[in-house]
Amino acid sequence: MAGTDSSIPISLAPTPAIILCEPQLGENIGSAARAMANFGLWDLRLVRPRDGWPNEKAVAAASRADHVLEQVRVFQTLEDAIADLTLVYATTARSRDMQKDVLGPEEASLNMAGHIAGGHKAGLLFGRERWGLLNDEVAMSDAIVTLPVEAAFASLNIAQAVLLMSYEWRRTSAAGRALPFSDGLDEAAPRSELVGLFEHLEGVLDQSGFFTTPDKKPSMVNNLRTALTRGRFTSQEIRTLRGVISSIDRRHERPNPNRMKKAEKPGEQG
Amino acid sequence: MAGTDSSIPISLAPTPAIILCEPQLGENIGSAARAMANFGLWDLRLVRPRDGWPNEKAVAAASRADHVLEQVRVFQTLEDAIADLTLVYATTARSRDMQKDVLGPEEASLNMAGHIAGGHKAGLLFGRERWGLLNDEVAMSDAIVTLPVEAAFASLNIAQAVLLMSYEWRRTSAAGRALPFSDGLDEAAPRSELVGLFEHLEGVLDQSGFFTTPDKKPSMVNNLRTALTRGRFTSQEIRTLRGVISSIDRRHERPNPNRMKKAEKPGEQG
Missing domain, CATH: 3.40.1280.10 (SPOUT methyltransferase, trefoil knot domain)
Structure with missing residues (x-):
């Protein structure tokens, strides 16, 4: 041809x-x-x-x-x-x-x-x-x-x-x-925002000791990313999920000597 | 390929x-x-x-x-x-x-x-x-x-x-x-396990102060559940995600007097 x-x-x-x-x-x-x-x-x-x-x-x-x-x-x-x-x-x-x-x-x-x-x-x-x-x-x-x-x-x-x-x-x-109408889903977020969510979550998990053995971390990260990609989150949902992560993560800031004094009084922290 | x-x-x-x-x-x-x-x-x-x-x-x-x-x-x-x-x-x-x-x-x-x-x-x-x-x-x-x-x-x-x-x-x-291999998707978890994930997450978020105004909580919960349902998580993925939530949540256990003594030494907690 x-x-x-x-x-x-x-x-x-x-x-x-x-x-x-x-x-x-x-x-x-x-x-x-x-x-x-x-x-x-x-x-x-x-x-x-x-x-x-x-x-x-x-x-x-x-x-x-x-x-x-x-x-x-x-x-x-x-x-x-x-x-x-x-x-x-x-x-x-x-x-x-x-x-x-x-x-x-x-x-x-x-x-x-x-x-x-x-x-x-x-x-x-x-x-x-x-x-x-x-x-x-x-x-x-x-x-x-x-x-x-x-x-x-x-x-x-x-x-x-x-x-x-x-x-x-x-x-x-x-x-x-040819379809007369499409589904009612909002647009999925640009992939850069999804990557932002991944990096935020993985950074927090690094801090929290979630990845117990370094050689397993890559496959654990892949599995998490795979699960979280399937939902096709919107930008709003990604903001919400990042808020979720921050909210849990901040609940008990890593104690430092000054803050710990206060924290000893029950109920003041959190 | x-x-x-x-x-x-x-x-x-x-x-x-x-x-x-x-x-x-x-x-x-x-x-x-x-x-x-x-x-x-x-x-x-x-x-x-x-x-x-x-x-x-x-x-x-x-x-x-x-x-x-x-x-x-x-x-x-x-x-x-x-x-x-x-x-x-x-x-x-x-x-x-x-x-x-x-x-x-x-x-x-x-x-x-x-x-x-x-x-x-x-x-x-x-x-x-x-x-x-x-x-x-x-x-x-x-x-x-x-x-x-x-x-x-x-x-x-x-x-x-x-x-x-x-x-x-x-x-x-x-x-x-016939494709040379079919999808690797395991079956989605029974809905009860998904509900378990929701309740776990929402309980932690209640503790962390995520739901700032009580009247907005129902719609925030619905939006989170909607986003997390779309991924059709497997049982394994739900276990992983619950591990993620626990890991972040436990990073800094609510301090009590005994634990705090130890925590004052840098690096021992987390």
């Missing part, structure tokens, strides 16, 4: 963001950009690309999908890359033993189409070439998306995975707008 | 044949073979491959999709290559001013699935890298299949086009219903 026609205007309609986590090869970034352009996507974000940015090999592989490359944004953390999104799916070919929904591409695309049609922002995470996404990256997502591949041949390169998800977006996005 | 597991048996169920007309690069043949293997196709036919067959570059690009390469058949004419087929679609990105139906990938796949389920054979033609299919090749087909690409970026390489059509086959044929 052939054909690139630069005389046709390009539309930057609202579409999902594509977030590549630590991509290693410029060729793959370029091929992913081209695959996005094939199906009308344009918001490409890179988290710590190994060879920096811009990247000449990416330009060559993008085959004139310049409007995508020009929009590329580079981030130092995944948290920053998804800060403005309110629906985030993690693509993976491996089961993760995590408390996350697993969706096929069609269901994921339909969900994103409904979300974006409602004026909100959605994005898809793709992992690095050799290892895919790390569990702490998957933990930041609302659900997992996996492709209906043969079990014996599950591996796709990043550009192929981006191509298939972009195709599926294109195919299903028209249908996604 | 990663994962090739050679221990899983490969099924050679009836699927469409993929026919590449005069492919020029071995890499593209190998990538097409791999894309077929990803989605359970295996019948690959080559018409006059430029660099002959077998082809080492194809083997390298196929990434262990050996069962597809081993089955490859080479033909001198398109007529020979499609001799046993009774339904043939030509893939193209260009309009052909021919009296042929033009189908999207989904409709084409559904038609092929019905045809193959009836015990018949179907195939998809793909053109050469630079020019696609010739008109006399398209003329041999029952209909044209084209992908819903952006008009300005219509070109896909052969392996990408094969990947998308193979995915669409997988999706729309019966096998398409």
Whole structure:
């Protein structure tokens, strides 16, 4: 199949963001950009690309999908890359033993189409070439998306995975707008606020001795983040939950000699 | 996405044949073979491959999709290559001013699935890298299949086009219903455990002075319960969250005279 026609205007309609986590090869970034352009996507974000940015090999592989490359944004953390999104799916070919929904591409695309049609922002995470996404990256997502591949041949390169998800977006996005009304849920908070909640809670738990063994802390943190992500909290709910944490945490400030004098009188503290 | 597991048996169920007309690069043949293997196709036919067959570059690009390469058949004419087929679609990105139906990938796949389920054979033609299919090749087909690409970026390489059509086959044929793994969600906890979490949290918040005005308490409780219900927590997660609440709450036990003596030594409490 052939054909690139630069005389046709390009539309930057609202579409999902594509977030590549630590991509290693410029060729793959370029091929992913081209695959996005094939199906009308344009918001490409890179988290710590190994060879920096811009990247000449990416330009060559993008085959004139310049409007995508020009929009590329580079981030130092995944948290920053998804800060403005309110629906985030993690693509993976491996089961993760995590408390996350697993969706096929069609269901994921339909969900994103409904979300974006409602004026909100959605994005898809793709992992690095050799290892895919790390569990702490998957933990930041609302659900997992996996492709209906043969079990014996599950591996796709990043550009192929981006191509298939972009195709599926294109195919299903028209249908996604068809519902006469959407649910009554307020918008989920931007991911940056959820990260703020996590960091607040984890900081307090560090102080309280919740993480008894250091080597278990990462998986405990992932489990907590996974549980707290599923609720799709609004900004108001996140403020409330942070108030909850602060309220419990402050109930008995760490005693210092001056305060303790007072505290010895029953009922004055708290 | 990663994962090739050679221990899983490969099924050679009836699927469409993929026919590449005069492919020029071995890499593209190998990538097409791999894309077929990803989605359970295996019948690959080559018409006059430029660099002959077998082809080492194809083997390298196929990434262990050996069962597809081993089955490859080479033909001198398109007529020979499609001799046993009774339904043939030509893939193209260009309009052909021919009296042929033009189908999207989904409709084409559904038609092929019905045809193959009836015990018949179907195939998809793909053109050469630079020019696609010739008109006399398209003329041999029952209909044209084209992908819903952006008009300005219509070109896909052969392996990408094969990947998308193979995915669409997988999706729309019966096998398409199965994802390689299903979600890891454990069952949500019985509602009694959720209520236990609520009562625990609300009791601690009563103590901590979170509910500043009594008349607002009912709506604050409702909002918290609403947010915490949406996550559909498992029993394990509820235990974890109750541990979180207790851990923060216990950080500074309400001081009593005996404990406070110890607490005056820095670092012993908490």
